[in-house]
Amino acid sequence: MGHLRGFKRFxxxxxxxxFFCLKMFRYSVGRPFYFAEFMDQMYFLGVGSLFLVVLTGMFAGQAIALQFSIELADFGSKNYLGRVMAIAILRELGPVLTALMVAARVSSGITAEIGSMKSSEQLDAMRAFGVEPIRKLAVPRFWALMIMLPVLTIICDFVAIVGGYIVAVFIAHISPTAYWSNFIDKVSLGNIIIGTVKPFLFAMIIASVSCYLGFSTSGGTKGVGRSTTDSVVASSINILFINFAFTRLVVPHLRGLM
Amino acid sequence: MIRLENINFAYRDEPVLQDVSFSVGPGETKVILGSSGSGKSTILKIILGLVRPQSGRVFIAGKDVTNAREGQLQKVRRKMGMVFQGGALFDSMTVGENIGYYLLEHTNRSLAGIEQAAREILDYLGLSQGLLDVLPDELSGGMQRRVAIGRAVAAENPQIMLYDEPTTGLDPISTLTITKLINKLRVEKGVSTIVVTHQITEAFEMADQFIVLHDGRIVFDGDTDGLLRCRQEYVREFLQPYLASVKSIPVGPTE
Structure with missing residues (x-):
């Protein structure tokens, strides 16, 4: 009985x-578009997450470079570290780590803000004043994430690769030329497509899940807390699942471009 | 001005409103009385179109809005001002931004013009203009309700005002101030008013037309005299604490 209820809720x-996503897309076209809100969110979601993303990229890049430099040395292929870094960072870790860090920071904030507005009837008040809350609150956040997450991913990629370079040159004693030439060999169109499409998918997940859970919050303060936790968990799991599904379904079709 | 016909509404298969019908004419004030959970606030949300009834019809200014699309409802809502329970002020905006919210969203007025309008409304509410840049959290409960009323009347001359528990949880002086403000709006602007409350003393000071709701059904609809003479069991029980506490019964709203 409990399983059935859980399945029904799912x-x-x-x-x-x-339905929420369809509404969000519908309200994305036409007026009014809340440009000031959109700019605020660009700043909050994008600039506000910059430091976190830079730190993540730096440490992740260095850790991977350290691990692989040791493993590759066993095979006498230390100079190929640049190739490994290109594949690991551009295809996988850059987009996934950035999305997970942004999800952790941002989705809880979005859900808590919208959820507490719902529980204090501010969303009803907005509708009573002729303002559609999805258009006012969800659409600017969605587009802000759609723009800022790819930008943050590029920054994370760059920092991680530079971090890897520092480890490669100063710890693993690989020549800068070997690192960069091997790295550039793997910067193919296929890898760039994979690395740039994923952030858009992840941005959609973070924005839609966190806004939806905010709008569907019930149960007062306790409900807001529950929705906030659910938001981080659901966003993170969906990011990992979509990453796997994308890699399984799309990447094989791009092999010719790699 | 407002007419509800045979409204039925259920939430998760639990009936909230059953066969609710009543009307409020232009300039009239009606108080909806009933204990907590009797469905009073749901009636206001149905009038605003925030929730839709499972059956029945809602007429605003003679127009059937029961199944109106969101865009049409937004036009209808512009004729109405709603004061939510607890105020529901936008907590990330200042008092001035809250009061000027409607003008900011729906008119092309300059920011200076909106600020001026907000100042005038603060004066009307009897609040200091120094509150314009204050956040709602810094206000007392009574002040928050007054700002919420100000935000509702800032719309382009609303013809209908809806109040959800406007005096609940307030001290006697704040309650009196809010009651006077509601009456002032009714007299000066001639708006049709519905007040949802379970506070009987204030109800008698605000209106002479009453509805009593019990378990989602209307058990009384009439004037002050009819209410005080009503023999219906729940109405007697509901009024008992009030009748026991007053020596003289006020008839009709104070102005």
Missing amino acids: VNDIQGLT
Whole structure:
């Protein structure tokens, strides 16, 4: 009985999320577009996450470079570290780590803000004043994330690769030329496509899940806390799942471009 | 001005409103009385179109808005001002931004013009203009309700005002101030008013037309005299604490 209820809730949530996304897309076109809100969110979601993303990229890049420099040395292939870094960072770790860090920081904030507005009837007040809350609150956050997450991913990639370079040159004693020439060999169109498409998918997940859970919050303060936790968990799991699905379904078709 | 016909509404298969019908004419004030959870606030949300009834019809200014699309509802809502329970002020905006919210969203007025309008409304509410840049959290409960009323009347001359528990949780002086403000709006602007409350004393000071709601059904709809003479069991029970506490019964709203 409990399983059935849980399954029913899951189906309801999927249905609710789908309708919510459709509404968000519909309200994305036409007026009014809340440009000031959109700019605020660009700053909060993008610039506000910059330091976190730079730190993540730097440490992740250095850790991977350290690990692989040791492993590759066993095979006498230390000079190929640049290739490994290109594949690991551009295809996988850059987009996924950036999305996970942004999800952790941002999705909880979005859900908590919208959820507390819902529980204090501010969303109803907004509608009573002729303002559609999805258009006012969700659409600017969605587009801000759609722009800023790819930008943050590029920054994370860059920092991680530079971090890897520092480890390669100063710890693993690989020549800068070997690192960069091997790295550039793997900067192919296929890898660039994979690395740039993923952030858009992840931005969609973070924005839609966190806004939807905010709008569907119930149960007062306790409900806001529950939605906030659910938001981080659901965003993170969906990012990892979509990453796997994308790698399984799309990447094989891009092999010719790698 | 407002007419509800045979409204039925259920939430998660639990009936909230059953066969609710009543009307409020232009310039009239009606108080909806009932204990917590009797469905009073749901009636206001149905009038605003924030929730849709499962059956029945809602007429605003003679127009059937029961199944109106969101865009049409937004036009209808512009005729109405709603004061939510607890105020529901936008907590990230200042008092001035809250009061000027409607003008900011729906008119092309300059920011200076909106600020001027907000100042005038603060004067009307009897609040200091120094509050313009203050956040709602810094205000007392009574002040928050007054600002919420100000935000509702800042719309382009609303013809209908809806109040959800406007005096609940306030001290006697704040309650009196809010009651006077509601009456002032009714007299000076001639708006049709619906007040949802479970505070009987204030209800008698605000209106002479009452509805009593019990378990989602209307058990009384009439004037002060009819209410005080009503023999219906729940109405007697509901009024008992009030009747026991007053020596003289006020008839009709104070102005």
